[in-house]
Amino acid sequence: MIDELLRTLGAHGVRATPLRGRSASHRRLLLHRDEPAPDAERMVGGWPSEQRELALDWLRAQAPVRRWATLTRLAGNARMGRVFRLIEDLLAAGWAELEVRREPRRGWEPWELRWRDRQKLETLLGRPDPDVLQDRMTALRRWQFADPRLPALADSLADRPQQHALRRLELLHALDRWLREGRQGTRRQFAQFARGDTKAVGESEWQWLDETLGLSTLGIDAHTPGLWLRAPLRLHLPGGSIDLALLPDVVALTPATVAQVDRIDASIGCWRVVENRTSFEQAARAHGARDGVLWLPGFAPTWWREAVATLLRHATAPLLVACDPDPAGVRIALAIASLWQSAGLPWEPWRMGPEDLRALPRHKPLGDYDRAELERLRGLALPSTLAALVDAMAEAGIKGEQEGLRFD
Template identity: 40%
Template sequence: MPEEIRIEPLDQRKVCLRRKRYREQLPQQLGHIPVEWRELLARWVRRGGNSRWETLRNDAGVTGIQLAQSLLDWLLREGWAVVVEQRQHGDWWPLSLELRNLPQLRAALGLSDKAQDAQHWQTIREELKVFCDNCLTPALLALDELPPHRALARYDLIAALKHWQDAQKSGTRRDFALAARDDTKGVSEAEWNWLEQTLDLAEFRIERHTPLLLISASLTLTLPRGQLDLSIPPDFSALTPATLKSVTAVTGSIRHWQLVENRTSFERVARQREQDVGVIWLPGFPPSWWRVSVGHLLDIVPAPAHLACDPDPAGIAIALKAAELWLERDLTWLPWKMSATDLAALRVRKRLLDTDRLLITSLQQESALPAPFLELIGWMLEHDEKGEQEGYL
């Protein structure tokens, strides 16, 4: 009611040019208001609760000026706002608006409070820190860099990753989203991007799509529903981890396995392989699904390995990681097409980066580094260059 609204002059002049209007009694319940008002009011609250009227009016858009004015009048009348007005052209015009009783207003609109969010996040963080292991620590630190309300919106993904890991689950992104939020599309693209930048999702057995092991070999696989002859395709076959896991027997023999990192090089080698040689694509640092699949294959068809990766520090590290599968089974392995001579013969080479030098320092601490790798490291350091196997393989 107009008579209940207080008016305070803000100028010590004979003719006041600025004034403040408000109701003395603070409101407690927002009550039912039109949906359009709620949406606009929520935008105003998110601005912090004290803004210039011109800014708030612009939030409503060109077609919503009357909507904004109606909402301002209602907020003033109900006691939710303090309005500062300026006298111009013989009339009073809104200059700024300060919202009152913000905690209750945020609660009524379903908006979070920054202070409460910060306190809630610290509580949640302590709970996460208790059960997060080393592989999830980067994600926990990344959450600390986010505003509390966003960290709270994403912490459940870290908890879900922990449960996924403990249960030794594997699957696609949609499988994880269903497990985490009961919705195959429940994880947004922005959240997936954040997870990928923070963690190696392959280590948690989460792939964009069902991963495929690319292989070329003269083998016939026996599965519960029949047999699969890998020698039929002229180049290579693509097998899912589930397919390889269900293999119970294999007909044929392998003299040695050739593992090739570069995809183009793999395809060339696969087409030109010898009859008793098997070729497997090594997709960079071997993810867990690849290690499990190749490990199962080695248990059935054990044979030495020739490992071919890029002649650079990362290539050496990748080869050593893949070789662990053979060492675990007391099978031999050798570097293949990774010599200093191969690197020197490349027409195009690249300069070493600081990260390459750091990795070389780490590799030099390996106790049983094969002689070809020692020679390759020596050449790289001497010439300050590295290469890619696609140039010669």
């Protein structure tokens, strides 16, 4: 195959320059053009799609030299028929050089491929220019997020590959617009909003958003949401009243139901907002007969904040907020506390001190997002309890979940 390739390439201006071998019986040649072909760029435009895909696979690693064994492995059996056609086109256009070797009693064999202008070739094949990507990254990092959850998540992308980081950073800015406009919808509706295609958000991206922020807290859900609570309240609506004090357990109210409330009869000691669902149910059983106990589904979505603001207008009481003792939990607690601060009401963290973190039976190590969020939280004026928790997490390099604490 190489002997035939050597004969063919001579007609395209490709020279075979001898290289020093290990001995007289070991021969090496470098197949190359002295200058790129005048129509090198046009030639790439005529490559079939399968050949373009194979070239991009070979270019994926940043190494300037690729061993032949690596190239054939990347091609696989299904694409081996295209390998020599691609090699011929790369050499004929001057995009690469190929070293071939001849051992005693054997024919010429490919050894390694050396790229000449890989960045330009990548651009011609449809991979964005790194300088263009960097300019786009710089511009996106200058734009401020309206939602306080997103800056630290954007910071956690700093060490990721450029294209990966850019794609996710663009997704975060689309998410910021979605949240700012108070939108609700399914995964497909968000994907259409963010990227103009209902299937354009990949499964790994959905998992990333769900694990770090929680999709339901972003207004991305397939079902009607519900405000879960237990409280001694009588809600008055245009069509009648709902006496929650009669219920022995937790109940969910839809946002549309809460929006109809025009008056509440209540006498509660405080509002207790709890993030973890198991901890919420424990707190509701212990305190729900005299206090208002609300389940907080992570970062509060717009509908949840609006529903709670309605309750708070009619049933004012201080806040005790309990979130996971982790960086996201501190940020969530601050966001919820802002509702009470806007109403001129006091608030305190509940079971969110450094001693609560240390008392947990299990801990998790801090991730990239956690460390980025801790740095941002340290720049805020935090209540003493939360400031101490932030310091404890940073010093120990750990975080936890409130499910390991008692709320009765």
